[in-house]
Amino acid sequence: MSTQGWLVDRQARVRAFDRRHPWVMDTLVAVPIVLFSIPNLIESPLSAAIATLVVLPPLYWRRRYPFPAFLVTATIELIQGLLDVRVGAGVILLVMLFGVASRASWRALAWASGISLALLVTEIYLVNPVPVTQSRLITLLLSIGTLGAAIASGVAVRTRRAYLIALEDRAARLEVERDQRARLAVAEERARVAREMHDIVGHHVSVIVGLADGGAAVATSRAEQTAEPLRLIGDTGRQALSELRRVLGVLRERDADPQLSPQPGIDDLDQLLPSVRAAGLPVTYSTSGELHTLGRGVQLAVYRIVQEALTNTLKHAGRGAAADVTLAACDGEVRVRVRDDGRGKPAAPSHGLLGMRERAAMYGGVVTAGPAERGWLVDVVLREPS
Template identity: 35%
Template sequence: MPSFDQVRFRLPRGARADAALAGGVFVLVALAEGQRLSHGGDAMASLIASWLLITAVCGALLFRRRYPVTVGWFTVLATGAYYLLSDIDAPLIMVPIVALYALAAQGRTQAAIAMAAAMVIGVSVGPLAGNSDINGTAVFMLTGWLVAVVALGSVRHSRVAYAEEEARLRATEERLRIARELHDVIGHNISMINVQAGAALHRLKKDPAQAEEALGAIKASSRETLRELRATLGVLRQVDEEAPTAPPPGLARTDELVASAKLAGLLVRIERTGAERSLPAPVDLAAYRIVQESLTNAAKHSGAGRVTIRLAHADGELTLAVEDDGEGAATRPAGSGGGSGITGMKERARALGGELAAGPRPEGGFAVRARLPYEITGEPKWSGVTDDQGPAGG
């Protein structure tokens, strides 16, 4: 037995809807014209002209999507001519009203207003042509209907335009987010691989053991890069794959960044203050990526030897700072363009309602400082002053 969704009635759309409307109006007008034929007394030429106009007006509706303005003006003028020839109050006026609404819904407001004004003027001068059925009330009611039709069409156009613009903005934001993720994931690991490869080449003859250690780190970094790249592409493709076994990027994986930086020749120290809480996933990811990008820049651009990471948990916000003893801003990339370098870190902080500043320190070196607000969702895990990880920087 077919389901309800398969058998339920569906209204026609597009050209089929226009054909159904044209056919329905033609039938209604034909029924009204039948009364005129039964009464008799009208000249045959007038009857033939009326039927030709009815057929032309209803048929023109089939072409309104291809020639909207031309069809609109034709239906307005032809309908006006029909009412001059016939004293039957037939519903043929529905056709120009539909054309009028369609024009306004497409954003052709000026053409729609001009046609509505022509219809009102034409009806207003009707009594001059001998039509005693038209009075001030009829003109007022028609004006109100036409104003409402144009207004509804304009509202429809505005809503469609707003929805399209919102969709474009969402797509742009998603592209920037993906670009930031790919830059932070691949850029960090590839930069570390580059540094470690250079170290391996330098130590290959002098210290084969350290060269072997650097090559092992390259293998691990490349495997991690491939895993994260597959995970990102899997999300984009929305395919059903096995759930990743590694924990998601967050401050809990800071030790991995420290270990990678150590192999790149950096001495990293982590200082934690405040009562640590469970961070919301977006905040945790942003903090991890900021630390990751800062360590990448320190290893790749500044020639730093020591880096200090400070994480301060306060009520409702996380404050972090990454400071190194390198060459400051002289060799740092400006980070122009969305999703890269310092610009990408600033975008991450702003997306959470926070802020990020990066620049040289007065005492030398470079510093990245960020404030990431969040809602308090859990009890403190621990409280402490400092927690050193990695080689001491003192």
């Protein structure tokens, strides 16, 4: 580390220590004052001791109240001059003037400078007149120079403090700008990924929809029974393509103006279940309670849970299985039961089951999933937010 860096580091440590323990620095200032008063304490112990005890307290509250501390010290200085007791109030007055210049307002500094000048003139010419042989004017000019040095030092400290604050503000603004640039870069990357996903996945889904529509048209012309499943494949593909555009549209730029549609709810199960039945899984569906009064968030959770449970049934229940979906709302709770009578082996914990647990946890719910007496049971209890 260079000498300059070492000095800057030590200065920063001293400032930090002073902020944590300001009384230490104030005491270091008070010690020379007491030492300066020792001769007076020897000559007149009582009066000098009282004067010293009176002049020291303003040192400890000059940081918070610089101008009042200066006024108190100036008053003490004047009284000591009248009583001809010298215990260092003049030195403390310089310290107070420095504090006003570095911490108080410019108006307070102007008042403090005027009071200090008036106090000097009063002491040099009236209270304890300087002998003519010592030239009162020279004494006054030297004293004014000392006051000016204290004021200049305080103003320099004030300027440096303002400069440091400005640097900190600039650093904070630069950090905010850096974060904003990072967020913009992330948004641009997300938009790029969204465009690529839309182009790749959308293309293949569109091909599937086209093939399904073509197959349905051929099957219809031949009066074959496969026409209806092929039409359902096409409708499902178009729905998937629509949801793909809606989801990826959120990742695009704002000016892309994605067409957002409402999230599915319980009413949308009437569109979901026919596609599941067409895929070969008979499903019975029953409800009880005021389900339509549930919030949109709870309805979305119910829809996704039923969707995932039926998807797992299609995957693992085996041929010839059937499923039963029951929804019940009562006393601020919603119960979702999806049960099948399949003979497939239970699947290992999947992302779908984890998603069910996460959705249920959002509403203080519990998910029970496992083998039933015959088949597989998913039992979920959700609590309606109060």
